[in-house]
Amino acid sequence: MRRRVFSMAAVSSMECVKSVKGVILDMCGVLYDSGEGGGHPIHGSVQAVKRLMDSGLIVRFCTNETQNTREKFVQKLQRMGFDINVSHVFSPAPALIHILRERGLKPHLLVHDDLLPEFDAVDGSSANCVVIGDAAENFSYHNLNEAFRVLIGLEKPLLFSLGRGRYYKETDGLKLDVGVFMKALEYACDIEAEVVGKPAPGFFQSVLSDMKLQPHEVVMIGDDLVNDVGGAQFCGMKGVQVRTGKFRPSDDNHPHVKADACADNLAAAVDAILTQRSVNN
């Protein structure tokens, strides 16, 4: 039998995923690379996702995408060849809507226009909190000031942020991310925002509860050592890092986060997990 294994550490720790019943996949940098025309699939990932789903493992997807609805985002991946069901994709906006419902909150929204449909069913009249996402061009002085006025007018200002990134890269250069504008509102109102999305434990827990699995039964595969791997490990899951996307060799010497295993790419990680499974079954 051909053994395609990555490193000694990977082999030994993959042995401890023998009881694994589910896999959570990060999307950008694992399934595809973003770029011109929306991006392209990473070599072998389309097939790897299919094999994982055919194996009987419970598979969910987890992204921090907040510029688009899940439907649009999933359509983009389907065009790349991925067979993905929208209901299996977890992104910050639906997780936040769940929180708003649970706590009976009505949001004032400062988000990208393309994300607004996610909030169609949410009552935004007489807002008692503010939600900020990556609004890009819609981060105007006017819109930020409106959000500020709503916040400062509340007895107890409550701000939710869809992620807390500083900046990200697009084909035409670096862009300020939502965290920068979140900080501005925090500063103005002397408050601290509640961040929804990776690596917030509540975000991962909402995925686990949908999978109906315990954390130790699930492995998270991501390219982001801190947010994917570290975030999952904090919740009691195993974390596997792939050497694609934003992976950097210096990740291997990170002072706080150590992946349970590493793989060259998703295809190699799936090979290892399925091999482990067949050994144990």
Ligand SMILES: *[C@@H]1O[C@H](CO)[C@@H](O)[C@H](O)[C@H]1NC(C)=O
């Ligand atoms: C997507 O998943 C949901 C819930 O698991 C299921 O009801 C639905 O039929 C699925 N849709 C497709 C196209 O597979």
Ligand SMILES: *[C@@H]1O[C@H](CO)[C@@H](O)[C@H](O)[C@H]1NC(C)=O
């Ligand atoms: C958001 O930006 C777009 C493009 O600049 C603009 O057409 C739209 O009116 C803006 N929406 C809001 C709510 O500011």
Ligand SMILES: *[C@@H]1O[C@H](CO)[C@@H](O)[C@H](O)[C@H]1NC(C)=O
């Ligand atoms: C989302 O993920 C992308 C790609 O992994 C990253 O560049 C960006 O900073 C992240 N954004 C947030 C808000 O976490």
Ligand SMILES: [Mg+2]
């Ligand atoms: Mg990623």
